[in-house]
Amino acid sequence: MKASVHNHDEALKDLRAKMPDDKLLCDLGDLFKVFGDTTRIKILYSLFEFELCVCAIAELLCMTQSAISHQLKVLKTAKLVKSRREGRTIVYSLADDHVRSIIGQGYEHLTEE
């Protein structure tokens, strides 16, 4: 695992102490992985203003109900969306404002200069 000869032990000793634990970093990666798919980004974006039922999202994005349902499950597991039954349809909405913030930051990074 020794990748080099030159020494940075002093710098690394300090850094190692400050690094968050593996579990957290792993969870962070997993969270962003959820944002890292065009379909899921589109679903989240479509829920920015209104809540929508599954088939509305499917129709909007021109995709299969099954595909949307699978992705909604991923989003729900990550607590990015929540759902509510209304008769026989199930209505999804954003879970909280972090979704908007995170996407907003990403948007800024992309559009800036």
Add this chain to the structure above:
Amino acid sequence: MKASVHNHDEALKDLRAKMPDDKLLCDLGDLFKVFGDTTRIKILYSLFEFELCVCAIAELLCMTQSAISHQLKVLKTAKLVKSRREGRTIVYSLADDHVRSIIGQGYEHLTEE
């Protein structure tokens, strides 16, 4: 592509007009995909305070120089890190503050309640 019988054309007509174009949504997904890997998150985190050379990161994360180099290329292509030559080592640092903001928002989402 018709996924249902019940009608939401009025709601969708409005929404369709407001959706950002596909290219942007795709780019957003691609950006978050870069954050969606534990190794890359660790690399970014290790650069939060100091700049580091490739072999320092490899040593810190107990990974191959090659693996780190490959991931640094991904991060650089996404403009999340920048590099500078210094003698025969190459020193990497965060490209801008969006990285910290985005990771910070993710962290909040995870640790909240």
Add this chain to the structure above:
DNA sequence: GTATCATATGAACAGATATTCATATGAAAG
């Protein structure tokens, strides 16, 4: 009850991706 509508789910397959290994590049030291 039975039929229909809305959604969920499991298995399977195709495409994407992270690491490894071997090697190439490129700078400094001797």
Add this chain to the structure above:
DNA sequence: CTTTCATATGAATATCTGTTCATATGATAC
């Protein structure tokens, strides 16, 4: 100019992931 050090890169592989297809669940209407 040869050697060594630091990094980059290409190909190969094993793993992961998103969609599809078929089907199950669960609620309403008749």
